[in-house]
Amino acid sequence: xKPRQLPDRGTGEPARRPVRPxxxxxxxxxxxxxxxxxxxxxxxxxxMSDIAEAVKITKAGLYHFVDSKEELLFTISQFxxxxxxxxxxxxxxxxxxPLERLEAILKAHVQNAxxxxxxxxxxxxxxxxxxGGLTPEHRKVIEGRKRAYLDLLRGTLxxxxxxxxxxxxxxxxxxxxxxxGAIMWIGRWWRPDGRLSLEETxxxxxxxxxxxxxxx
Amino acid sequence: xKPRQLPDRGTGEPARRPVRPxxxxxxxxxxxxxxxxxxxxxxxxxxMSDIAEAVKITKAGLYHFVDSKEELLFTISQFxxxxxxxxxxxxxxxxxxPLERLEAILKAHVQNAxxxxxxxxxxxxxxxxxxGGLTPEHRKVIEGRKRAYLDLLRGTLxxxxxxxxxxxxxxxxxxxxxxxGAIMWIGRWWRPDGRLSLEETxxxxxxxxxxxxxxx
DNA sequence: TGACGCATACCGTCCGGTAGGTAAGTTTCC
DNA sequence: GGAAACTTACCTACCGGACGGTATGCGTCA
Numbered sequence: 001x002k003p004r005q006l007p008d009r010g011t012g013e014p015a016r017r018p019v020r021p022x023x024x025x026x027x028x029x030x031x032x033x034x035x036x037x038x039x040x041x042x043x044x045x046x047x048m049s050d051i052a053e054a055v056k057i058t059k060a061g062l063y064h065f066v067d068s069k070e071e072l073l074f075t076i077s078q079f080x081x082x083x084x085x086x087x088x089x090x091x092x093x094x095x096x097x098p099l100e101r102l103e104a105i106l107k108a109h110v111q112n113a114x115x116x117x118x119x120x121x122x123x124x125x126x127x128x129x130x131x132g133g134l135t136p137e138h139r140k141v142i143e144g145r146k147r148a149y150l151d152l153l154r155g156t157l158x159x160x161x162x163x164x165x166x167x168x169x170x171x172x173x174x175x176x177x178x179x180x181g182a183i184m185w186i187g188r189w190w191r192p193d194g195r196l197s198l199e200e201t202x203x204x205x206x207x208x209x210x211x212x213x214x215x216x
Numbered sequence: 217x218k219p220r221q222l223p224d225r226g227t228g229e230p231a232r233r234p235v236r237p238x239x240x241x242x243x244x245x246x247x248x249x250x251x252x253x254x255x256x257x258x259x260x261x262x263x264m265s266d267i268a269e270a271v272k273i274t275k276a277g278l279y280h281f282v283d284s285k286e287e288l289l290f291t292i293s294q295f296x297x298x299x300x301x302x303x304x305x306x307x308x309x310x311x312x313x314p315l316e317r318l319e320a321i322l323k324a325h326v327q328n329a330x331x332x333x334x335x336x337x338x339x340x341x342x343x344x345x346x347x348g349g350l351t352p353e354h355r356k357v358i359e360g361r362k363r364a365y366l367d368l369l370r371g372t373l374x375x376x377x378x379x380x381x382x383x384x385x386x387x388x389x390x391x392x393x394x395x396x397g398a399i400m401w402i403g404r405w406w407r408p409d410g411r412l413s414l415e416e417t418x419x420x421x422x423x424x425x426x427x428x429x430x431x432x
Numbered sequence: 433t434g435a436c437g438c439a440t441a442c443c444g445t446c447c448g449g450t451a452g453g454t455a456a457g458t459t460t461c462c
Numbered sequence: 463g464g465a466a467a468c469t470t471a472c473c474t475a476c477c478g479g480a481c482g483g484t485a486t487g488c489g490t491c492a
Contacts, residue, residue, distance in 0.1 A: 026437085041348055045260030048482060060484075061438045069482065128404075129345070132257055167427055174412060174420035177405050178398040185397020188344075196390060204390035211383055212428030242471085264448060276450080277472050285448065 027065050029055045031079070034072050038126050043073055043133040073130060074138040080123030081145045087112050089152060098159035099214075105153060106179065106209055110202040113186045125187050150176060157213065167215050179209045243281050245271045251292050254342050259289055259349040289346060290354040296339030297361045303328050305368060314375035315430075321369060322395065322425055326418040329402045341403050366392060373429065383431050395425045 033054040037046040048069055052062040066072050088108040095101040112124065127146070131139050157172040166172075182205055190201050249270040253262040264285055268278040282288050304324040311317040328340065343362070347355050373388040382388075398421055406417050 042258050042260050042346075044258050045348065047480075049480085057437095058439055059482085060440080063483065064436090064438060130258075132261065167423075170424065171412065171416070171420045174417055175424050177401060178421050178424045181398040181401020181404075182394040183397070185393060185400065188397075189393045196387065200387070201390055204387045205394050207383075208386065208391050208394045208425070208428035210428075212424035212426075216432065263446075265446085273471095274473060275448085276474080279449070280471060 026055070030062065030065055031072070031076060035076050035123050035126065038073065038076065038130065039122070043069075043126070043130040070133065070135060070138070073126070073133045074135075074142075076123045077127045077130075077134070077138075077142050080125075080127045081142065084109075084112060084124060084149060085145075089149060092156075093152065098156045098163070099165060102153075102156050102160065103206065103210065105156065106183070106206040107202050109183050110186060110205050111198060113183050114190045114198045114201055122187055125184075128184055150180070153179065160214075165215055166213055170213050175213050178212070182209060242271070242273075246278065246281055247288070247292060247295070250288050251339050251342065254289065254292065254346060255338070259285075259342070259346040286349065286351060286354070289342070289349045290351075290358075292339045293343045293346075293350070293354075293358050296341075296343045297358065300325075300328060300340060300365060301361075305365060308372075309368065314372050314379070315381065318369075318372050318376065319422065319426065321372065322399070322422040323418050325399050326402060326421050327414060329399050330406045330414045330417055338403055341400075344400055366396070369395065376430075381431055382429055386429050391429050394428070398425060 030051065034046070034051045037050055037054060040046075041050070048062060049059050051072075052059045055062070088105060091108060092101050092105045095104055113122065115122065127142060131142065134142065154172055154176040157166065157175055160166050161170070161172055166175075186201060186205065190196070190198070192198070196204065246267065250262070250267045253266055253270060256262075257266070264278060265275050267288075268275045271278070304321060307324060308317050308320045311320055329338065331338065343358060347358065350358065370388055370392045373382065373391055376382050377386070377388055382391075402417060402421065406412070406414070408414070412420065
């Protein structure tokens with residue numbers, strides 16, 4: 001993915017007509033840039049000036065669009081969970097068979113985890129790494145949504161256990177956390193220019209996890 | 217915890233005799249406290265005043281023992297890798313059979329990951345979460361040591377693959393990262409007062425990962 | 433003529449780090 | 463043995479700069 005250049009408003013050129021961005025585009029740039037920076041340098045390690053610079057605006061200009069640094073973090077966190085909801089949770093929740101559902105959850109989540117790796121900005125990384133930057137109220141909201149996802153995964157494993165389709169002795173909670181850990185880790189090592197494609201990675205990690213829990 | 221008053225060196229009192237702490241104790245307190253704070257609030261989110269307050273000293277007093285904030289981070293990172301070396305890498309490297317070695321790596325690493333969870337200070341969490349706080353030179357050192365561990369794990373899986381003891385089609389690199397991810401995640405959810413003991417957790421996670429890759 | 437989309441200039445606070453001091457303990461040397 | 467010289471373990475007070483955030487103004491467009 002080549003880095004898209006922001007429109008040049010520099011001097012010297014014959015007064016290039018600055019294309020007024022359509023409504024909301026500037027906000028989008030801000031949230032994308034903030035997301036990327038939060039992932040790269042952490043929430044506390046990123047200053048509002050950093051974000052402003054990244055979108056070629058002054059800090060005061062940035063504050064025209066956002067209320068506070070914490071609001072930025074919360075909005076990004078919500079966005080990350082929204083994407084998890086629509087890409088992973090909602091499609092999976094519609095599947096009746098728990099084995100099919102488990103496969104769907106794992107593969108979709110791996111795809112989501114990899115789709116935006118560390119260089120780009122996958123907001124889900126922020127959700128798991130930066131709860132401390134949120135106010136207690138906002139943190140509760142995010143933790144609740146994370147809990148809902150964990151419950152889906154744990155519940156699906158629980159159904160499989162009841163049906164006797166899990167390997168003897170596997171603890172459902174430990175297995176669920178192992179899966180989430182393996183998946184969240186992908187964003188830290190997978191690179192789009194690496195040997196494995198995202199689809200292959202999704203297959204591989206999902207296969208290891210499925211083999212790890214399913215009776216054969 | 218009641219706030220212990222610093223010995224009053226003001227006028228009037230008959231010169232209270234301060235007990236000299238044994239050599240190195242203060243440094244130990246500082247590194248433990250810094251470790252805990254870096255994990256709880258992140259490196260950038262922790263100020264030197266926070267650390268000083270945690271060990272009941274002034275900031276200038278703290279700087280009597282440490283050179284800089286970055287040196288603190290590097291020392292803690294090295295300490296974390298030292299523990300990984302002695303508890304996981306060295307014992308495992310002495311095992312000839314790759315399957316036994318793999319089991320030893322996974323179980324020892326899980327124990328290490330859980331032994332000090334988020335509230336307490338497992339320096340390994342800092343190693344993986346805060347490379348950005350290090351100078352390029354120090355970062356290279358730490359990344360090199362991390363790479364050595366990955367190579368051990370990947371190499372062990374590779375031996376098993378050559379021996380035909382892995383499930384058909386498992387990619388060694390993806391499997392190694394899946395294992396590390398699942399293990400590192402433990403520090404984020406396992407609690408000493410939870411339902412699963414650390415030993416049970418180690419067994420569970422190691423079992424899922426071993427089942428996930430081994431041919432049966 | 434507003435409303436929008438910014439910029440200039442600034443605020444108080446906190447940051448990492450330092451200058452310089454002091455009380456007590458330790459070593460050196462007569 | 464005892465004084466002098468030095469070291470250790472801190473302290474108070476402060477520095478320049480960066481931080482999150484704001485008051486105010488001004489050009490541009492519908």
